[in-house]
Structures are given as C-alpha cells and as structure tokens.
Amino acid sequence: MIQQRQNFDWMLKELYDSVPGIEMIVVLSADGLRIARYSGDPDAADRVAAACAGLQSLAAAVAQELPVGNGEMKMVVVELDKGYFYLMAAGANAYLAVLSDIRCEPGAMSHYMRDLVLRIGEHLTSPPRRNGQTV
Known part of the structure; x- marks a missing residue:
C-alpha cells in the first residue's frame, strides 16, 4: 500500500495543478478509509473519507430507484457556502473526492x-475487506 500511495502523489498533484481552487483531493475505499490524499490536513482527509462512505451509499440507494441504468453512483456534486464538494466513482470499491x-x-x-x-x-481500486482485513 505504501508504494501505491507514492504512485498517487504525482497523479493527484497533476489534478491539483490543473484546476484552480482545489483545497484537498482524497482517494478512498468504499468503506471510508483514506487510500491517498493531496493537500489539506491528514486528519481532515480521514474525516472526508469517512463521510464519503455514507454519501456514496446514499447516492447509490437513490440511483437504484431510477427505472434505467444499473443503480451505480457515478458522481455527486454538492455546492457549499464557499465552494464545492465532488465525489466520483474511481474503480472497484474506490472513489475520488475533491x-x-x-x-x-x-x-x-x-x-x-x-x-x-x-x-x-x-490503479484507483481498493480490495474488499472482511473484519478489517483485506480479502
């Protein structure tokens, strides 16, 4: 996992440098664990990752109510008072949050x-876990 985090640095930096106004980028697993981050406080990135698990679950539940499609969440955009929050499906059991x-x-x-x-x-994937262990 350490090697994977090092490999993410340049990719996340490229996104950070491409779009003005980015405060934090987080790659997370479906169960809300931070895989990688760029910019921002590490503790805040952990809190964002944990909150994203609930948000992606909620979005997926709503998506299943549509009569078309497969019920998968692709992207959520939340407009905040002074900015935006983006959450995108990024691979098997992984998400990209900005x-x-x-x-x-x-x-x-x-x-x-x-x-x-x-x-x-x-590369933006997270293997499933059972009892806190990767399966």
Missing part, C-alpha cells in the same frame, strides 16, 4: 476528474 473553493467551475472539475479516473482507474 474539495474546492468557489473559483472551481463544476463542469471543468468533473471533466478533469473523469479524465484522471479514465487514465488511472485500474
């Missing part, structure tokens, strides 16, 4: 996030 200020245009951000996920999606 917090930004108001300078960040949501259309541009979703484009850059989708591009990152398409280029490195197979």
Whole structure:
C-alpha cells in the first residue's frame, strides 16, 4: 500500500495543478478509509473519507430507484457556502473526492476528474475487506 500511495502523489498533484481552487483531493475505499490524499490536513482527509462512505451509499440507494441504468453512483456534486464538494466513482470499491473553493467551475472539475479516473482507474481500486482485513 505504501508504494501505491507514492504512485498517487504525482497523479493527484497533476489534478491539483490543473484546476484552480482545489483545497484537498482524497482517494478512498468504499468503506471510508483514506487510500491517498493531496493537500489539506491528514486528519481532515480521514474525516472526508469517512463521510464519503455514507454519501456514496446514499447516492447509490437513490440511483437504484431510477427505472434505467444499473443503480451505480457515478458522481455527486454538492455546492457549499464557499465552494464545492465532488465525489466520483474511481474503480472497484474506490472513489475520488475533491474539495474546492468557489473559483472551481463544476463542469471543468468533473471533466478533469473523469479524465484522471479514465487514465488511472485500474490503479484507483481498493480490495474488499472482511473484519478489517483485506480479502
């Protein structure tokens, strides 16, 4: 896992440098554990990752109510008082989350996030866990 985190640094930095206004980028597992982060406080990144687990679960439950599609959450955008929060499915049991200020245009951000996920999606995965252990 340490090697994987080192490999993420340059990829997340590229996203950070491409879009003005990004405050924090977090890669997380479906169960809310931080896999990697770029910028921001590590404790805050852990809290964001944990909150994302609930948000992705909620979005997936709502998506299953649509009569078309497979019920999978692709992306959630939340407009905040002074910025935006983005959460995108990024691979098997993995997600990409970004917090930004108001300078960040949501259309541009979703484009850059989708591009990152398409280029490195197979690396943005987290194996399933059982009783806290990777299976």
